[in-house]
Structure formats: structure tokens, C-alpha cells
Amino acid sequence: MKLTFSRSVIAGSAFFAALVFAGDQTDDYLTTLTELGYPAPADNQLVHIPPTLKDLEQSSMHPELKRVIRRGHDLFTDTQQLRGENVFNNMNCSSCHLGDGRMPFSAPVWPAAVTLPNYRGKNDHVNSLEERIAGCFTYSMNGKPPDYGSDNMLALAAYHHWLARGVTMYPEQPIYGRGFPAPERPEEVSYQRGEQLYKEKCAICHGDNGEGLRIRDTTVFPAPWGNNSYNWGAGMVRVSSAAGFVKNNMPLGQPLSLTDQEAWDVAHFMNSQERPQDPRYTGDVAETLEKYGPTFHKHSLYGQKRESDGKVLGDHSNTGNKDFLKPDTVRPRTFE
Ligand code: HEC
Numbered sequence: 001m002k003l004t005f006s007r008s009v010i011a012g013s014a015f016f017a018a019l020v021f022a023g024d025q026t027d028d029y030l031t032t033l034t035e036l037g038y039p040a041p042a043d044n045q046l047v048h049i050p051p052t053l054k055d056l057e058q059s060s061m062h063p064e065l066k067r068v069i070r071r072g073h074d075l076f077t078d079t080q081q082l083r084g085e086n087v088f089n090n091m092n093c094s095s096c097h098l099g100d101g102r103m104p105f106s107a108p109v110w111p112a113a114v115t116l117p118n119y120r121g122k123n124d125h126v127n128s129l130e131e132r133i134a135g136c137f138t139y140s141m142n143g144k145p146p147d148y149g150s151d152n153m154l155a156l157a158a159y160h161h162w163l164a165r166g167v168t169m170y171p172e173q174p175i176y177g178r179g180f181p182a183p184e185r186p187e188e189v190s191y192q193r194g195e196q197l198y199k200e201k202c203a204i205c206h207g208d209n210g211e212g213l214r215i216r217d218t219t220v221f222p223a224p225w226g227n228n229s230y231n232w233g234a235g236m237v238r239v240s241s242a243a244g245f246v247k248n249n250m251p252l253g254q255p256l257s258l259t260d261q262e263a264w265d266v267a268h269f270m271n272s273q274e275r276p277q278d279p280r281y282t283g284d285v286a287e288t289l290e291k292y293g294p295t296f297h298k299h300s301l302y303g304q305k306r307e308s309d310g311k312v313l314g315d316h317s318n319t320g321n322k323d324f325l326k327p328d329t330v331r332p333r334t335f336e
């Protein structure tokens with residue numbers, strides 16, 4: 001058992017190492033990606049290889065700025081250091097944004113730095129980069145964002161900006177490898193097949209009950225459901241996003257090894273399990289679904305009867321390991 005873990009993890013890190021290119025190596029980088037099975041960029045797409053920490057050391061930027069960017073990187077990859085304050089589950093930002101937030105097809109985070117401020121349908125107003133980061137704290141980390149303008153928020157934002165080095169602000173072209181592009185939805189999706197596949201290909205790392213693995217204070221394998229996972233308001237609860245994430249990134253070190261059908265089945269199974277309440281909960285799951293269904297939950301299983309046993313998903317007031325539902329930062333803006 002132990003051996004299998006370390007072998008798989010090594011396979012995973014070798015895979016990321018293959019994608020740590022810098023500078024002018026765009027062609028090599030794209031060749032590596034296409035050899036792994038990812039699509040080549042379309043003619044009109046913007047391709048950007050984010051700089052590495054080694055590039056940071058070699059750059060002529062002010063040493064104090066370098067220090068803050070390194071701090072942002074450290075918070076991004078070890079977000080558990082903010083546990084109990086801003087993070088109330090087992091996630092690091094890099095649990096979903098693989099390769100330190102640099103990997104294409106793993107929602108690389110730099111696009112946010114060049115496309116925001118922008119309107120966001122999820123909260124129906126114009127968001128800043130800090131507010132976008134705050135969103136992932138609120139939902140994906142089941143937490144409470146660091147204060148706007150605080151040292152930690154600035155460090156994280158600086159890390160995002162640094163990754164976007166050299167990209168034009170508000171680019172007109174679509175961005176290659178952005179988000180978790182979902183494979184086409186198959187005609188039917190099966191809970192039972194998803195459960196079976198999870199047992200065969202995922203449980204060895206993520207646990208039979210989706211609990212993941214934590215050793216001392218370190219998350220070795222994050223929890224895909226339960227109290228230590230992302231909450232019902234997180235982007236990953238959209239079955240399409242989860243299918244896109246899984247298809248392109250899991251099992252770790254074997255991206256693109258599942259068929260589209262398998263990725264959808266396992267995403268459907270995973271997102272049919274319980275997790276902490278959506279921070280936008282009104283006190284009633286049907287009402288919350290009605291309110292956020294059109295803009296968000298139409299892609300999730302929230303408020304629906306589970307295929308296997310008819311249980312209504314999200315019908316509870318469990319907030320996981322935190323003792324509040326909604327952080328104060330989640331508020332509307334009007335510009336009036
Ligand atoms: C549970 C998984 C998960 C975790 C953990 C997570 N995120 Fe995300 N993040 C997502 C999803 C899903 C999206 C939306 C991707 C898409 O649009 O397809 C996203 C999008 C983003 C974006 C926007 C990227 C773009 O293309 O504009 C930023 C920035 C971001 N996350 C930052 C963070 C930060 C910072 C943290 C840690 C505090 C974090 N995320 C933790 C799942 C996660």
C-alpha cells in the first residue's frame with residue numbers, strides 16, 4: 001500500500017517536472033502537452049507559459065517584491081497554514097490548481113490577473129482579482145478570505161500577477177488551457193458506474209469515504225467530499241467542472257487516461273456526496289436552489305434527489321469545520 005502511494009506520487013511529480021519550462025521554450029512546452037494528449041492551441045488562442053520561481057530569482061525585480069511573491073507562492077501551495085483563520089477544510093489552492101497554479105487545463109490562475117476587473121455572473125457584479133481569490137476561499141476552501149488589502153491577500157495577488165508576466169491586459173483572444181474544460185456530456189451518466197470507477201481508480205489515494213489523507217498537519221491527498229472538502233457553493237460542484245478537472249488531471253500522474261464517459265460518471269458520483277452547506281444558503285434548500293439555480297446550481301446536484309437512495313442533497317445546515325455560514329466579504333456591490 002505504502003509503496004503504491006509513493007510510486008504514484010513520484011509519477012505525478014515527474015509529470016509536473018516535464019512541464020516546468022521557461023522563457024522561449026513555447027514549442028517544447030506545447031509538444032510535451034500534445035504528446036500527453038492535450039489539444040494543440042487553435043490559431044487564435046493566446047498561449048502563455050507562466051514564469052517559475054527560478055525565473056523569479058533571476059529577474060531584476062526589487063528583492064522586497066520577490067519576497068512578497070514567494071510568500072504568495074507559499075500561501076498558494078501551503079494554504080493549510082491559514083487553517084482555522086481563513087481555511088476550514090483540508091485544501092490548499094494547489095489541490096485543484098495543479099502545478100502551483102501554472103498548469104494548463106488545471107485552471108491556471110494567471111488569466112484572472114489579466115481579465116479582471118470584470119463582470120462575474122456568479123455574484124452579478126464587477127469583481128477585482130482580490131474578490132476572485134476571495135471567492136475560492138469562501139467556497140473551495142470552505143472558509144473566510146484574508147481581508148482585502150491585508151499582507152496575505154496582497155501576497156497572493158502578487159503571485160497571480162507575477163504568473164501573468166508579459167501578457168497583455170484584457171486580451172482579445174481566448175486563452176489556451178484556461179479553466180477545467182469539460183469533455184462533451186455523454187447521453188446518460190451513471191452513479192453506479194461512477195462509484196465502481198471511484199473504488200478502482202481513486203479510493204487508493206482519496207479514501208473509500210472521500211476522506212483523503214492527512215498526515216500530521218499536511219494534506220497528502222485532499223478530500224473530494226465530506227466536511228474537509230469544498231462546499232456546495234464551490235465551482236467544483238458543477239458536474240461539468242469536476243468532469244473537466246478529472247478528465248484532464250486525475251488519476252494524478254495519468255491525465256487523460258479516463259474516457260469522457262468515465263470522467264462524467266465519477267464526477268457525478270463524487271458530487272452526489274454530502275459536503276458543507278453553500279454559504280449563500282437561505283435556510284431552505286429548495287429556496288436556495290430557486291435563487292441560485294439559474295446562474296449556478298443548474299450544473300450541480302444541489303437540492304436534487306440522489307440517484308442511489310433518493311436523499312435530497314444539501315438539505316442540512318452543516319457548515320463543516322467552521323462555525324459561521326457566510327463570511328462578511330460575500331456581499332453585493334452596486335456602484336451607486
Ligand atoms: C476545490 C477546488 C479548488 C480550490 C481548492 C481552489 N480553487 Fe480556484 N478555482 C476552482 C474552480 C472550479 C475554478 C473555476 C474554473 C473554471 O472557470 O472552469 C477556479 C478558478 C480560480 C481563479 C480564476 C481563474 C481564471 O481563469 O480566471 C482563480 C484566480 C483562483 N481559482 C484562485 C484560487 C486560489 C487563490 C485558491 C486558494 C485560496 C483556490 N483558487 C482554491 C477550484 C478551486
Ligand code: HEC
Pocket residue numbers: 008009094095096098099198201202203204205206212220221222223224225229230245246250251252266267270
Ligand atoms: C496517486 C494518487 C491519486 C489518485 C489515484 C487520484 N488522485 Fe485525485 N488528487 C491527488 C492529489 C495529490 C491531489 C491534489 C493535487 C496536489 O496537491 O498536487 C488530487 C486532487 C483531486 C481533486 C481536487 C481536490 C479534492 O479533493 O476535491 C479531485 C476532485 C480529485 N483529485 C479526484 C480524483 C478522482 C475522481 C480520481 C480517480 C479517477 C483521483 N482523484 C485519483 C491524488 C490522486
